[in-house]
Amino acid sequence: xxxxxxxxxxxxxxxxxxxxxxxxQNRGAVGGLIIxxxxxxxxxxxxxxAPYSAIEQFRGMTKLPPAxxxxxxxxxxxxxxxxxxxxxxxxxxxxRISLFIGLSVMSVSVVIGIALGLVAxxxxxxxxxxxxxxxxxxxxxxxxxxxxxxxxILGPSLTNTIVAVSVVYLPNYVRLVRGSALxxxxxxxxxxxxxxxVGPIRLMFVTVLPNCLAPLIVQAALGVSNAILEAAxxxxxxxxxxxxxxxxxxxxxxxxxxxxxxxxxxxxxxLAILVxxxxxxxxxxxxxxxxxxxxxxx
Amino acid sequence: xxxxxxxxxxxxxxxxxxxxxxxxxAIRLVPGDPVEVRxxxxxxxxxxxxxFRHELGLDQPVWKxxxxxxWHLLHGDFGVSLSSNEKVLTEFxxxxxxxxxxxxxxxxxxxxxxxxxxxxxxxxRGSWFDHTLMGAAVAGFSMPxxxxxxxxxxxxxxxxxxxxxxxxxDMIKFYFEPTTGFxxxxxxxxxxxxxFLSALHHLVLPMIVLGTVPLAVIARxxxxxxxxxxxxxxxxxxxxxxxxxxxxISLHALRNALIPVVTVVGLQVGGLLAGAVLTExxxxxxxxxxxxxDSIGRRDYPALQxxxxxxxxxxxxxxxxxxxxxxxxxxxxxxx
Numbered sequence: 001x002x003x004x005x006x007x008x009x010x011x012x013x014x015x016x017x018x019x020x021x022x023x024x025q026n027r028g029a030v031g032g033l034i035i036x037x038x039x040x041x042x043x044x045x046x047x048x049x050a051p052y053s054a055i056e057q058f059r060g061m062t063k064l065p066p067a068x069x070x071x072x073x074x075x076x077x078x079x080x081x082x083x084x085x086x087x088x089x090x091x092x093x094x095x096r097i098s099l100f101i102g103l104s105v106m107s108v109s110v111v112i113g114i115a116l117g118l119v120a121x122x123x124x125x126x127x128x129x130x131x132x133x134x135x136x137x138x139x140x141x142x143x144x145x146x147x148x149x150x151x152x153i154l155g156p157s158l159t160n161t162i163v164a165v166s167v168v169y170l171p172n173y174v175r176l177v178r179g180s181a182l183x184x185x186x187x188x189x190x191x192x193x194x195x196x197x198v199g200p201i202r203l204m205f206v207t208v209l210p211n212c213l214a215p216l217i218v219q220a221a222l223g224v225s226n227a228i229l230e231a232a233x234x235x236x237x238x239x240x241x242x243x244x245x246x247x248x249x250x251x252x253x254x255x256x257x258x259x260x261x262x263x264x265x266x267x268x269x270x271l272a273i274l275v276x277x278x279x280x281x282x283x284x285x286x287x288x289x290x291x292x293x294x295x296x297x298x
Numbered sequence: 299x300x301x302x303x304x305x306x307x308x309x310x311x312x313x314x315x316x317x318x319x320x321x322x323x324a325i326r327l328v329p330g331d332p333v334e335v336r337x338x339x340x341x342x343x344x345x346x347x348x349x350f351r352h353e354l355g356l357d358q359p360v361w362k363x364x365x366x367x368x369w370h371l372l373h374g375d376f377g378v379s380l381s382s383n384e385k386v387l388t389e390f391x392x393x394x395x396x397x398x399x400x401x402x403x404x405x406x407x408x409x410x411x412x413x414x415x416x417x418x419x420x421x422x423r424g425s426w427f428d429h430t431l432m433g434a435a436v437a438g439f440s441m442p443x444x445x446x447x448x449x450x451x452x453x454x455x456x457x458x459x460x461x462x463x464x465x466x467x468d469m470i471k472f473y474f475e476p477t478t479g480f481x482x483x484x485x486x487x488x489x490x491x492x493x494f495l496s497a498l499h500h501l502v503l504p505m506i507v508l509g510t511v512p513l514a515v516i517a518r519x520x521x522x523x524x525x526x527x528x529x530x531x532x533x534x535x536x537x538x539x540x541x542x543x544x545x546x547i548s549l550h551a552l553r554n555a556l557i558p559v560v561t562v563v564g565l566q567v568g569g570l571l572a573g574a575v576l577t578e579x580x581x582x583x584x585x586x587x588x589x590x591x592d593s594i595g596r597r598d599y600p601a602l603q604x605x606x607x608x609x610x611x612x613x614x615x616x617x618x619x620x621x622x623x624x625x626x627x628x629x630x631x632x633x634x
Binding site for chain 1: 312313316317320324327328433436437439440441442444445446448449451452456568569571572573575576579590591594595602606609610613614617
């Protein structure tokens, strides 16, 4: 977007201003960003915002409906779960866990993905082939099945969920970085840098990498939402975060038996997952369109 | 073309070897003594331990164990399930038709709704239908399908009593020996009145749940692909010839717009199997996905190992077929 002609402004806009101009025209993306920021604030300041602790059990207050319905209690705004824990507090603390998982998975797979992708592109030959075959293999196993395999070896926990989901999404980044790096190789500025005597490490990270960043940022943003979904699915299957951790997927699993009697215990955690994933996806779509119109896929 | 097929086949072999290696290693990384893990016995006596170590080939060098493992796999021996004492392959093949039926139904639902919806949105670009559909599509592929399933059970099954909650057919009223393993076909063959309807009733909700994410992806893809095609010269030519709008869209535009859509449908296969794991768990659908999850709960590692190997091989083979199909349709891929 930065090199697009801007006839109205006299001074060319800086890269960030140009990005924001394009981004803010997409109403869905801005909406997504606002919701996402709200969720981030809730997650960071959960200790102050949440009315109660996520694991405190109130005796005699179990399975209360939301405050505005019959039988609700004004102290428990969204009601309580089967153990008398405040739903609202659990959902707020859950945001912290889900965002933490999403961001950790994204950072781990982006960092390793950049390293492996650049190595594959620069080394070529046998190393490239072996790396790419391994990535093919990872991609050929259905994501959830692979995550299940990893978790069943390592045992179910929050950390292992992050490891498992990172493995699942690693190939996307490796392939993306390798592909964009290879596309840059033939260009004049790389040859110029080589002629000037730039070493391989500097060539990798300082010369080539910045030019592959736009698609990587988009992939990373959408990767966060995928990771949240995948981790919630593992939590739901009982293979992710363990009780009493207020992870949204695990909360849903606990709530399954109350479908008939207490529908809100089932409805709320899922709604929280949906809203956060939708907001990140809308934001990611906007990011894609604003950063590089060529990337528009669907 | 033959060269392309051969090259593509050769590329698959290392992937298969790596897959066998990963599943071979995986079971070794499971915490605990391998004999205890495999036999499911705890506090085993030293004599029995030595006996089992020999029996399971664990006293051999690792490379020989791996070759043995591959040898067995190539002969269709995927091990024996600890919980049922049945061959893993037999168990898998008994349950697989249920997963296949569900997946077929899911993708059919997604294609039959997604393509017309996408075409209509593209033709009526900017209309309220277009906006609603694209909004719904974002929600669709962001959907945690395990929650979506519970929500539908809550509304449709518990609230309105329209569909059953679990299973493939009403087991109390109908019983027949499976012939094809596909409940819809078997129920028709059984000649029992109402059996087919019962099977159909059981299929509706799981089909919608599994089909939701592909539906969103297909609708979005069809729309953008149609938008691209509609601005092509040959579409303008067709209009200029005075063809009816219906002919222009359904014959000239749609046929060309469908190529990327077919690609997307092919790419959904892996995701469909992952979705089947969740869908089957929610609806107690007796397929391989639920079996896999149950195997984890029972610590039935041979079943888990064999199941993952079989499911992944299947995805590799389907991806290979899809690739070959594109090569046949589109020469540019063949030589790329």
